[in-house]
Amino acid sequence: xLTLVLAEAEVELMPAELCNHPAVIAHARQRGKQPKQxxxxxNYHHAAMTQLSEGRRRGRPDITHLFLLTALxxxxxxxxxxxxxxxxxxxxxxxxxxxxxLMRNYERFLGxxxxxxxxxxxxxxxxxxxxxxxxxxxxxxxxQQHADHVIALSKEGTPVVLPxxxxxxxxxxxxxxxxxxxxxxxxxxxxxxxxxxxxVISLYPExxxxxxxxxxxxxxxxxMCRKVSP
Amino acid sequence: xLTLVLAEAEVELMPAELCNHPAVIAHARQRGKQPKQxxxxxNYHHAAMTQLSEGRRRGRPDITHLFLLTALxxxxxxxxxxxxxxxxxxxxxxxxxxxxxLMRNYERFLGxxxxxxxxxxxxxxxxxxxxxxxxxxxxxxxxQQHADHVIALSKEGTPVVLPxxxxxxxxxxxxxxxxxxxxxxxxxxxxxxxxxxxxVISLYPExxxxxxxxxxxxxxxxxMCRKVSP
Numbered sequence: 456x457l458t459l460v461l462a463e464a465e466v467e468l469m470p471a472e473l474c475n476h477p478a479v480i481a482h483a484r485q486r487g488k489q490p491k492q493x494x495x496x497x498n499y500h501h502a503a504m505t506q507l508s509e510g511r512r513r514g515r516p517d518i519t520h521l522f523l524l525t526a527l528x529x530x531x532x533x534x535x536x537x538x539x540x541x542x543x544x545x546x547x548x549x550x551x552x553x554x555x556x557l558m559r560n561y562e563r564f565l566g567x568x569x570x571x572x573x574x575x576x577x578x579x580x581x582x583x584x585x586x587x588x589x590x591x592x593x594x595x596x597x598x599q600q601h602a603d604h605v606i607a608l609s610k611e612g613t614p615v616v617l618p619x620x621x622x623x624x625x626x627x628x629x630x631x632x633x634x635x636x637x638x639x640x641x642x643x644x645x646x647x648x649x650x651x652x653x654x655v656i657s658l659y660p661e662x663x664x665x666x667x668x669x670x671x672x673x674x675x676x677x678x679m680c681r682k683v684s685p
Numbered sequence: 686x687l688t689l690v691l692a693e694a695e696v697e698l699m700p701a702e703l704c705n706h707p708a709v710i711a712h713a714r715q716r717g718k719q720p721k722q723x724x725x726x727x728n729y730h731h732a733a734m735t736q737l738s739e740g741r742r743r744g745r746p747d748i749t750h751l752f753l754l755t756a757l758x759x760x761x762x763x764x765x766x767x768x769x770x771x772x773x774x775x776x777x778x779x780x781x782x783x784x785x786x787l788m789r790n791y792e793r794f795l796g797x798x799x800x801x802x803x804x805x806x807x808x809x810x811x812x813x814x815x816x817x818x819x820x821x822x823x824x825x826x827x828x829q830q831h832a833d834h835v836i837a838l839s840k841e842g843t844p845v846v847l848p849x850x851x852x853x854x855x856x857x858x859x860x861x862x863x864x865x866x867x868x869x870x871x872x873x874x875x876x877x878x879x880x881x882x883x884x885v886i887s888l889y890p891e892x893x894x895x896x897x898x899x900x901x902x903x904x905x906x907x908x909m910c911r912k913v914s915p
Contacts, residue, residue: 498790517789521754528897530889559747560728561791618848618908659760667758674904678848 456631457531457676458538458600459669461522462593462607463645464638465515466543467495468572476503492573494565513544515640518665520564522638523557525666531677538600541638544645546590555584593635594651602633607648609637610662612655617675620656625683632676636668686861687761687906688768688830689899691752692823692837693875694868695745696773697725698802706733722803724795743774745870748895750794752868753787755896761907768830771868774875776820785814823865824881832863837878839867840892842885847905850886855913862906866898 473479474490482499483490495514497504504510519541526532526539532553541549549571558564567585571577576586597605604624624632635652637644641662648655658671703709704720712729713720727734727744734740749771756762756769762783771779779801788794797815801807806816827835834854854862865882867874871892878885888901 498793521751521789524751524894525755525896525900528894530893530897530901533889533891559751563728616908616911659763661763663760664754664758666755667760670755670900671760671904674901675908678846678905681846 456538456602457536457672458540458602458631458633459526459672460540460542460593460596460600460633460635461519461638461665462542462635464519464522464541464543465513465640466519466541466547466549466568466638467513467545468569469493469495469500470507473500473503473507476500476506478502488569492569494568494572496565512639512642515638516565516568517561518638518640519568520557520561521664521666522636522669523551524559525669526673527551527553527555527557529670529673529677531673531680534677534680536676536680537673540596540600542593542596543638546592548588548591548596550583550586550588552584593646597633597635597651600631600633602631604629604631604654605633605635605652607635607644607652607655608658608668609644609648609655610657610660611643612657614660615656615658617658617671618678621675621679622682625679634672636665636672638665686768686832687766687902688770688832688861688863689756689902690770690772690823690826690830690863690865691749691868691895692772692865694749694752694771694773695743695870696749696771696777696779696798696868697743697775698799699723699725699730700737703730703733703737706730706736708732718799722799724798724802726795742869742872745868746795746798747791748868748870749798750787750791751894751896752866752899753781754789755899756903757781757783757785757787759900759903759907761903761910764907764910766906766910767903770826770830772823772826773868776822778818778821778826780813780816780818782814823876827863827865827881830861830863832861834859834861834884835863835865835882837865837874837882837885838888838898839874839878839885840887840890841873842887844890845886845888847888847901848908851905851909852912855909864902866895866902868895
């Protein structure tokens with residue numbers, strides 16, 4: 456099993472301090488919603504975000520969208536080997552049913568997340584595709600998954616070659632692997648990843664987008680599974 | 686070298702027969718353009734497209750966007766090993782400079798392509814990131830690339846295991862590989878791929894999205910390159 460946790464994903468409802476900004480009010484009205492009901496998105500709220508703490512990093516649901524499209528449509532996921540969790544800046548936790556067929560259109564995806572923040576489960580409790588838990592720490596999210604090995608991705612980590620790395624973990628009988636991938640566009644994790652992960656690894660000397668990291672993990676994990684159980 | 690050709694990509698300007706449809710006129714006006722200047726997009730022009738030949742397959746620039754984000758941000762591309770060409774339904778050819786940093790936002794990407802269809806090169810001829818050629822056949826696009834081996838992806842192809850497949854091609858001294866990936870959401874290629882590709886292979890028994898196929902090729906090609914030249 457491969458669990459991918461998108462950590463500190465920059466997904467949040469409009470912060471209270473921006474709800475009175477004219478550009479935010481106009482954008483919310485255009486979408487038929489209240490400012491506090493819409494997601495912060497740097498593409499639309501750039502002008503308002505200059506006032507915001509860490510404004511250059513926040514408001515990036517597009518990263519989560521691309522990560523999810525990569526993970527959900529991967530061969531490894533289609534073969535039932537993947538679990539997907541989004542952990543946000545405000546420690547909200549979105550669990551995504553691996554069978555979800557996510558909309559390709561970004562505007563619709565924003566609408567879906569906004570609906571999730573209101574209803575907490577989509578489409579309903581009996582058949583949840585997306586569900587939103589109350590805030591819990593990243594450490595707690597990891598513990599809930601009961602993985603054999605927890606690995607954080609960071610350009611500052613130990614460089615690894617993934618095919619060899621997965622084979623090695625398999626030999627060590629580490630079968631349920633949990634990877635933490637940063638869901639933010641730049642900078643570092645806020646949490647001390649060394650204290651919550653068993654290992655911190657690097658795939659490339661420069662920062663990679665979350666979906667590129669996810670691709671590398673999903674394709675190589677799929678390869679390893681085919682090799683060990685042909 | 687790995688050349689990825691997104692073949693028969695469903696990217697086109699508004700077909701003349703839909704330019705008078707009220708929903709199309711309204712959407713164009715909202716964007717400050719003429720109907721003939723905007724891209725066909727099934728997400729916005731669904732109602733108008735019921736009248737259109739092959740309407741259920743057309744108007745999918747989102748697939749091209751996701752394919753490009755996957756290819757351009759891959760490790761293999763960052764290492765200078767990738768060429769990217771888009772060949773559309775109407776046989777227009779978009780060449781993408783591998784160093785292009787593509788916008789993540791889909792609306793902006795639509796604007797970029799619309800600009801490309803007007804100007805034919807972006808940002809300008811001295812430093813082109815995207816350029817649009819006059820229509821040429823897929824066969825001709827392939828010939829222009831001078832690849833050692835041309836492989837089409839199709840769920841009807843011969844099943845392969847990519848790590849072994851790439852190693853085998855390397856042993857056969859086939860170094861410049863050209864892959865054709867379907868840029869359409871469903872159905873088959875219009876062209877007879879058996880007559881233009883040296884081989885037709887399958888990665889999975891069901892149809893995969895173009896970006897999933899691209900991921901598999903890019904990650905496995907990158908792995909092979911690291912293995913043969915450590």
